[in-house]
Amino acid sequence: xxxxxxxxxDFKRLGVLGDWERPYRTMDPANExxxxxxxxxxxxxxxxYRGLKPVYWCxxxxxxxxxxxxxxxxxxxxxxxxxxxxxxxAKLAAAFGLNTLSKDAFAVIWTTTAxxxxxxxxxxxxxxxxxxxxxxxxxxxxxxxxxxxxxLERFGLTGTVLATTNGKALGGIHFKHPFAHVDxxxxxxxxxxxxxxxxxxxxxxxVHSAPAxxxxxxxxxxxxxxxxxxxLNPVQGNGVYAPDLPLFGNQYIWKACPVVIDALxxxxxxxxxxxxxxxYPHCWRHKTPVIYRAAAQWFIRMDAxxxxxxxxxxxxxxxxxxxxxxxxxxxxxxNGKARLRDMIANRPDxxxxxxxSWGVPxxxxxxxxxxxxxxxxxxxxxxxxxxxxxxxxxxxxRVSVEDILGADDAPHYTKSTDILEVxxxxxxxxxxxxxxxxxxxxxRPPFHAQGPEADLYLEG
Numbered sequence: 001x002x003x004x005x006x007x008x009x010d011f012k013r014l015g016v017l018g019d020w021e022r023p024y025r026t027m028d029p030a031n032e033x034x035x036x037x038x039x040x041x042x043x044x045x046x047x048x049y050r051g052l053k054p055v056y057w058c059x060x061x062x063x064x065x066x067x068x069x070x071x072x073x074x075x076x077x078x079x080x081x082x083x084x085x086x087x088x089x090a091k092l093a094a095a096f097g098l099n100t101l102s103k104d105a106f107a108v109i110w111t112t113t114a115x116x117x118x119x120x121x122x123x124x125x126x127x128x129x130x131x132x133x134x135x136x137x138x139x140x141x142x143x144x145x146x147x148x149x150x151x152l153e154r155f156g157l158t159g160t161v162l163a164t165t166n167g168k169a170l171g172g173i174h175f176k177h178p179f180a181h182v183d184x185x186x187x188x189x190x191x192x193x194x195x196x197x198x199x200x201x202x203x204x205x206x207v208h209s210a211p212a213x214x215x216x217x218x219x220x221x222x223x224x225x226x227x228x229x230x231x232l233n234p235v236q237g238n239g240v241y242a243p244d245l246p247l248f249g250n251q252y253i254w255k256a257c258p259v260v261i262d263a264l265x266x267x268x269x270x271x272x273x274x275x276x277x278x279x280y281p282h283c284w285r286h287k288t289p290v291i292y293r294a295a296a297q298w299f300i301r302m303d304a305x306x307x308x309x310x311x312x313x314x315x316x317x318x319x320x321x322x323x324x325x326x327x328x329x330x331x332x333x334x335n336g337k338a339r340l341r342d343m344i345a346n347r348p349d350x351x352x353x354x355x356x357s358w359g360v361p362x363x364x365x366x367x368x369x370x371x372x373x374x375x376x377x378x379x380x381x382x383x384x385x386x387x388x389x390x391x392x393x394x395x396x397x398r399v400s401v402e403d404i405l406g407a408d409d410a411p412h413y414t415k416s417t418d419i420l421e422v423x424x425x426x427x428x429x430x431x432x433x434x435x436x437x438x439x440x441x442x443x444r445p446p447f448h449a450q451g452p453e454a455d456l457y458l459e460g
Contacts, residue, residue: 036381040382050296051296053349053351054213054292059290061286070284075277076276077113079274079275081155084109085106086104087189109203110203111203112278118179118234119212124220127168128167129145131143133165143205176188183246218294254289295355297353299350299352300318300352302347327341353419361418361420365380366414374405376405
C-alpha cells in the first residue's frame with residue numbers, strides 16, 4: 001500500500017490523469033482469484049508440468065528464485081583442483097593406447113564450489129578435446145593436453161606426457177569419489193560422461209558433476225540415464241547439509257568450504273587451492289549468494305511435452321507461439337524486436353512455483369505416496385478461485401484438506417504450500433483485469449463481465 005500511494009503521488013506530479021481512488025491492484029482478492037483461473041487455463045492448454053530441475057535457490061528466502069530476482073555481485077571463493085582415483089586402470093590404459101599403468105592414475109578437476117564435492121556423481125570430458133596422461137611424482141594425471149603446462153605449474157609439480165587420446169575414448173571409465181577411502185558413505189564411482197560444454201580454456205579440461213547443483217551437470221547425468229531418485233541432494237533449503245551427510249553433516253555450506261578443502265588435503269586428493277574474486281549470483285532482496293539447487297517445482301513448458309490435466313492442447317509449443325506473435329508485432333524502435341526474440345528463443349522452461357509463506361496459492365493436493373495430483377484438481381482450481389475471490393488468499397490458507405477433499409480422501413493427500421511466483425501475478429493480469437476481476441472498484445458500469453483482454457500495457 002505504501003508503494004502504491006507513493007507511485008500515485010509521483011504520477012500526479014507528472015500530470016498523469018487517472019481514476020486514482022479506484023486503482024487496479026494485484027493484491028485485490030478478485031484479481032487473485034482471476035490469477036488462479038488464468039493458471040487453470042494455462043494447465044488446460046497443456047503447458048504445466050512438475051519436474052525436478054536445478055533452479056536458483058536463496059537460503060534466506062527458503063525458496064527458488066526467478067532469473068529476474070538475481071543480481072551479480074563480486075564474491076570471494078576458493079578454487080580447488082581435486083584428484084579422482086581411477087577405478088578401472090586397465091580401461092584407462094587402453095584408452096591411451098598403453099598396456100598397463102605403472103602407478104595410480106587420477107582425473108583432476110577444477111572447481112570454485114568446494115561445497116559441491118560431497119555430492120559428486122560423475123565427471124565430464126569433451127569428446128573432441130585432446131587429453132594427456134601425465135607422469136608426476138603424485139601419480140599419473142589425466143588433463144586436457146592444452147592445459148598440462150598451466151596445471152603442473154599450479155600444482156607445483158613436474159611431469160612427462162606419456163600418451164594422448166581424445167575425450168571420446170574416456171567415456172564410461174569409472175573413477176572413485178575423492179573421499180571413498182575416508183568414509184564408506186562416499187564409496188561410490190563417478191563415470192566419465194561426454195559433454196560438449198566442457199572446455200580447455202581454463203581449469204583442467206575435466207568437470208566434476210554434482211547434478212543437483214548445476215543445470216549442465218543435471219542435464220548431462222539425466223541424458224546418460226541417471227534417475228531422479230538417484231540424484232544426491234544433501235543441501236537443505238536453509239543451506240545446511242543434511243545431518244546424515246558423512247563428514248560434513250549439519251554444516252552451513254559456505255562455512256563448510258574450507259572444511260571440505262582441508263578434508264581433501266588430508267585425504268591426499270587436493271592438488272592446489274587459491275582464492276579468487278569472481279562475479280556470482282546473489283538474491284536481489286537479501287544481497288546474499290544463491291546456488292543452483294534441484295527441487296521439485298511446477299514449470300510452464302516452452303517446448304513439446306506432456307502437461308498435467310491437458311484439456312484443450314495448444315496447436316504448437318509455447319515457444320513457437322510466442323515467437324510467431326513477436327514476428328507479427330511492429331516494434332518501435334525495431335531493435336527491440338531482436339532483443340525480445342532472442343530472449344524467448346533461448347529461455348528455459350519457466351519455474352512458476354515458489355516456497356514462500358505469502359502469495360497467490362498453487363491450489364494443488366498431492367497424494368502422500370505417489371505424489372500425483374488429486375483427480376478433481378481442475379474442479380478444485382475453480383473452487384479455490386471462488387474462495388480467494390470472496391476472502392482473499394488468507395481464506396485459502398484457512399481451508400483444510402478435509403474441507404476440500406472430504407473425510408475419505410483427506411488422509412491420503414497433502415495440501416501444497418507453494419505459491420505462484422510474482423511475475424505470474426503481473427503477467428496474467430492482461431487476461432482477467434478487464435473480465436470483471438475489478439468490477440467492485442467502480443460505482444458505475446460497464447464492468448466487462450467476460451472480457452476483453454487488455455490490448456496494451458504502459459509501464460513507467
